Amino acid sequence: MDQAFRALLDRWKGVKGSVIPLLQQTQDLLGYLPEEAMRDIAAATGRSPAEICGVATFYAQFRFEPMGKHNLKVCHGTACHVQGADGLDTVLETKFGMKTGETTPDRGFTVEKVACLGCCSLAPVVMIDGEVYGRLTGDKLAKIVSGVKESA
Amino acid sequence: MKAEIAVGMSSCGIAAGARVVLETLKADVAAKALPWTVVSTGCSGACHREPLVEIRQADGRTFLYGNVDEAGARRITVEHLAGGVPVADLLVPPDYPFLARQKRIVLANCGVIDPESIDEYLARDGYAALRKVLSSMTGDQVIAEITASGLRGRGGAGFSTGMKWTFARKAKGAKKYVICNADEGDPGAFMDRSVLEGDPHAVLEGMLVAAYAIGSDEGYFYVRAEYPLAVKRLGIAIAQATEHGLLGERILGSGFSFAVHVKEGAGAFVCGEETALMASIEGRRGMPRLRPPFPAERGLWDAPSNINNVETYANVPPIIRMGAPAYAAIGTEKSKGTKVFALAGKIARGGMIEVPMGISLRTIVEDIGGGIQGGRAFKAVQMGGPSGGCVPASLADVLIDYDSLTATGAIMGSGGMVVMDESTCMVDVARYFLSFTQSESCGKCTFCRIGTKRMLEALTRITDGRGSDADIPMLEELAAKVRISSLCGLGQTAPNPVLTTLRFFREEYTEHIAEGRCRAKKCKALIRFGVIAETCTGCMLCAKVCPTKAARGERKKVHAIDQATCIKCGLCHEACRFAAISIETGRH
Numbered sequence: 001m002d003q004a005f006r007a008l009l010d011r012w013k014g015v016k017g018s019v020i021p022l023l024q025q026t027q028d029l030l031g032y033l034p035e036e037a038m039r040d041i042a043a044a045t046g047r048s049p050a051e052i053c054g055v056a057t058f059y060a061q062f063r064f065e066p067m068g069k070h071n072l073k074v075c076h077g078t079a080c081h082v083q084g085a086d087g088l089d090t091v092l093e094t095k096f097g098m099k100t101g102e103t104t105p106d107r108g109f110t111v112e113k114v115a116c117l118g119c120c121s122l123a124p125v126v127m128i129d130g131e132v133y134g135r136l137t138g139d140k141l142a143k144i145v146s147g148v149k150e151s152a
Numbered sequence: 153m154k155a156e157i158a159v160g161m162s163s164c165g166i167a168a169g170a171r172v173v174l175e176t177l178k179a180d181v182a183a184k185a186l187p188w189t190v191v192s193t194g195c196s197g198a199c200h201r202e203p204l205v206e207i208r209q210a211d212g213r214t215f216l217y218g219n220v221d222e223a224g225a226r227r228i229t230v231e232h233l234a235g236g237v238p239v240a241d242l243l244v245p246p247d248y249p250f251l252a253r254q255k256r257i258v259l260a261n262c263g264v265i266d267p268e269s270i271d272e273y274l275a276r277d278g279y280a281a282l283r284k285v286l287s288s289m290t291g292d293q294v295i296a297e298i299t300a301s302g303l304r305g306r307g308g309a310g311f312s313t314g315m316k317w318t319f320a321r322k323a324k325g326a327k328k329y330v331i332c333n334a335d336e337g338d339p340g341a342f343m344d345r346s347v348l349e350g351d352p353h354a355v356l357e358g359m360l361v362a363a364y365a366i367g368s369d370e371g372y373f374y375v376r377a378e379y380p381l382a383v384k385r386l387g388i389a390i391a392q393a394t395e396h397g398l399l400g401e402r403i404l405g406s407g408f409s410f411a412v413h414v415k416e417g418a419g420a421f422v423c424g425e426e427t428a429l430m431a432s433i434e435g436r437r438g439m440p441r442l443r444p445p446f447p448a449e450r451g452l453w454d455a456p457s458n459i460n461n462v463e464t465y466a467n468v469p470p471i472i473r474m475g476a477p478a479y480a481a482i483g484t485e486k487s488k489g490t491k492v493f494a495l496a497g498k499i500a501r502g503g504m505i506e507v508p509m510g511i512s513l514r515t516i517v518e519d520i521g522g523g524i525q526g527g528r529a530f531k532a533v534q535m536g537g538p539s540g541g542c543v544p545a546s547l548a549d550v551l552i553d554y555d556s557l558t559a560t561g562a563i564m565g566s567g568g569m570v571v572m573d574e575s576t577c578m579v580d581v582a583r584y585f586l587s588f589t590q591s592e593s594c595g596k597c598t599f600c601r602i603g604t605k606r607m608l609e610a611l612t613r614i615t616d617g618r619g620s621d622a623d624i625p626m627l628e629e630l631a632a633k634v635r636i637s638s639l640c641g642l643g644q645t646a647p648n649p650v651l652t653t654l655r656f657f658r659e660e661y662t663e664h665i666a667e668g669r670c671r672a673k674k675c676k677a678l679i680r681f682g683v684i685a686e687t688c689t690g691c692m693l694c695a696k697v698c699p700t701k702a703a704r705g706e707r708k709k710v711h712a713i714d715q716a717t718c719i720k721c722g723l724c725h726e727a728c729r730f731a732a733i734s735i736e737t738g739r740h
Contacts, residue, residue: 015454019435020418024377033540042536045435058437060595061377078340078570080536081584090721094699115421115588117378118342119164120496120570121199121503130169130380138723139697 004029005037009044019045023056030061051118066101068110070148072128077116079123088124089113091138108149156190157233159188160204162195162265162349163381165344168202173225175207180229188233192348194545194720196263198250199503204263207232216244222363238694250501255482257490258466259506262350267385270392273353279398282360283474286406291321294365298468300476302488307333307424307461308536308565309553309641310487316458319448320366323456330363330371331452331459337376337421338537339588342567343492345460346504348375348382351466352389353704356412358465360399361472363410366458371412374429378421386414421538421592425640426459428594440640441592461566463492463725478523483509487564497570500525507552514548517571528573536565538585539645541652544580559653563645577674578657579664583611585649589642600643603634617677619665628654668671669738674722679737685710687732694724694733 003082006027012018019041026037033056040144042052058107074092076085092098092111119125122134133144159165159174196204199220205228209213215238217228221273229237244251256262265272273279285294299314332355334659336344339430348355359371375383390412393399401409422428423438430452434437451457471479480488493516496502500522507516513533517523519633524530532542541562543550550556552565572581575738590604607630610623629649638644654661663669672680683694683703688710694703695711704719705711713733714723725733 017433020432021415021692024416029650030378034728053439057705058420058439059417059527076339078537078584079494079502080392081339082497082570082572082576082581084722084726085650087721087723087726091723092700102221112415114378115337115592116339116341117163118345119199120340120342120494121165122164122202123169123496125167130165134164136720137726139727 009040019055023062027062028126032066051142065070066109069110070129072109072126073114075125076113078122079120081121081149085124087138088126088136091141095142155210156208157190158193158206160196160202161192164199165195165202169734170203171203171222171224173203176222176225177387179570183703184234186233189287193264194262194267195346195504197259197504200501201244202250217242218244221227237310250520251396255490255508255647256506257470258347258463262346262700267350267352268388269398270353272302274664277473278353279357280470282357283404284405284472285361285364291367294361295321297476298471301479303463303467304554308563310564316364317365320456320458321447325456327455328366328368329452329455329457330359330368331457332359332373332465333459333461334375335417335424335429336620337424338566338568340496340537340567340570343495343504345379345382345565347462347466349385351384355462356389360405362458364408369409372433373414373666374417374433375414376417381415383414422594422642425642439596442639444575466579468707486555491552493567493569497523498573499571501689505594509553511552513543513550514554524573528575531574531576532572534570534572536563537568539563539641539648540565541648544656561655575672577670578653578660578674579615580674582650582653583615586611589646597638597643597656599634599637603630604646606630613729614664615662619667624661636680663735667738673735673737679710679720679735680682680715681718681720681735683711683713684732684734687730689730693727697727698724
């Protein structure tokens with residue numbers, strides 16, 4: 001197993017309430033939560049693998065498969081919803097073959113639906129690799145995604 | 153005074169392009185060797201004018217610029233900073249109604265100070281409240297002051313903060329915790345994010361005062377994972393406060409010690425519920441439990457715990473500084489002080505606002521928000537997110553206080569305010585919220601788990617044009633049962649969006665069911681796109697944007713839309729420059 005991951009397990013040893021930060025930092029490190037890592041976390045925290053899996057699957061943040069190269073989050077908060085977030089999904093699917101909740105076959109993009117990015121005054125918004133793009137139309141989004149694709 | 157250029161660098165400012173503006177200003181000021189300092193601030197709230205730049209001249213005069221882009225930044229350096237002439241067309245006037253009707257207590261520093269500088273916070277009476285309570289007040293006196301101020305929980309439920317602190321102080325136990333709920337999960341709400349990003353020390357100071365009052369030496373911030381900038385700035389604030397002896401052992405030489413941790417949420421709406429939040433800190437699935445025992449008695453790791461929301465804590469330092477009578481003079485008899493709202497949706501001027509309690513909803517929408525975008529008709533305001541409801545335009549004169557809003561069927565909520573116009577379908581809004589609560593239900597209570605699912609199915613049938621007359625009574629029956637059979641606020645309030653829309657917009661439900669008509673022209677199954685022959689110029693733009701090639705035609709000839717392949721995405725309607733795309737609804 002990865003040395004950095006071992007160090008992580010050591011760092012949180014015996015700390016109260018360490019399970020979620022451990023899962024978060026493991027995901028930061030490895031990009032997702034492989035089964036093996038969850039078993040190690042269970043062993044390190046003295047809990048059963050089923051318990052750790054139960055915690056991990058409860059929260060939306062955790063992934064159990066590797067991500068695409070780029071991460072695209074389409075905001076579906078209330079403001080984005082009334083300003084046409086659904087239309088953005090349509091553009092992603094019809095123009096780029098990107099489906100919500102999935103990673104493209106070339107592993108270029110993972111598209112996620114998120115509840116609210118808190119940039120409601122700029123609705124509708126998407127976040128690509130941590131950067132928020134606001135006041136979008138289908139056309140604008142298509143241009144941005146094409147740009148990201150080409151830069152890759 | 154120092155000559156400063158302040159650039160709003162909150163999440164929304166950055167999304168609107170503030171980073172380029174900041175870099176351009178820094179580079180230009182350096183290149184021209186101008187005697188100005190470029191600083192970053194948090195969000196001033198005028199999100200619709202982002203990116204925002206404030207010029208603070210050495211003579212004390214200030215100029216606020218809005219919608220600044222790279223070219224605008226260049227003009228500001230050349231014309232204003234070097235030339236001494238303000239750039240008139242980018243100026244936000246000082247009497248701008250968006251700002252003029254507000255009363256800023258919680259947001260007093262947001263957009264004004266650099267949130268990453270404790271010195272700027274200290275220069276504006278920062279930590280004066282903490283000094284005051286540590287040097288001259290007992291815990292009981294602090295609680296008496298907060299109780300007298302009339303402060304009620306800003307997370308939405310509106311419980312008396314003083315009373316909550318009293319319970320925690322009186323609870324037996326050597327170890328007590330103080331928790332700040334920053335798991336702002338309501339879609340359409342960003343008040344807590346803006347306060348944490350814009351003035352993190354104020355929240356920390358409020359928490360310290362609470363800890364001193366109830367006798368706690370350890371606390372947690374539970375922050376939503378989607379708010380990385382808030383987490384970062386909170387971390388900086390904690391480190392700075394520790395360096396200044398305002399956090400840690402024997403704070404300011406007193407007998408009071410306090411340690412604080414930041415926990416990032418992992419994406420579960422239900423964790424905004426206090427018992428679920430504590431389960432999450434403990435590293436478990438975030439599922440609520442039965443209350444009593446309330447957290448004040450048995451909370452985090454079974455120790456007495458006090459949990460308040462970000463905005464509630466941010467109100468504490470100003471209350472201690474100005475005194476309870478001055479604070480209680482603001483607002484109405486039962487709702488004191490101010491409330492921060494995130495104003496969004498179909499509003500002309502969206503952003504984050506702080507208004508005195510007792511102001512009318514209409515004043516917020518029309519005077520502060522400037523009414524509806526594009527001159528369409530104002531239909532409703534959704535308040536309180538998935539737990540709240542829609543206040544129709546006909547009731548817009550309702551006053552902003554806990555009790556008046558509850559009487560409409562909506563709630564004060566945490567502060568999300570999404571404005572809707574005639575192009576918003578109210579059945580679709582109800583379906584939207586139900587789909588949210590349904591997927592966020594933790595599954596513990598049967599009615600919340602399955603009842604919301606059945607309600608969502610009924611709403612989906614109606615918006616798909618497959619609804620029947622039996623659906624409305626079933627929705628009402630299930631709504632009542634979900635409400636009374638759920639343990640926590642998520643389930644108890646999940647039916648609210650359905651109940652309020654049924655109460656005020658019932659005709660929209662029946663139109664969907666009986667006539668296959670969606671008056672807002674929003675529900676895809678009930679609308680058809682077409683081309684208006686008289687106005688179509690044959691420019692081919694619709695054909696270009698259409699993702700399924702349903703919109704087609706030859707240059708300079710009237711186009712047509714093929715109904716079989718049209719997916720009703722509306723891109724042609726959005727793109728057409730001649731309003732030549734029609735949308736029809738209703739069975740024919």
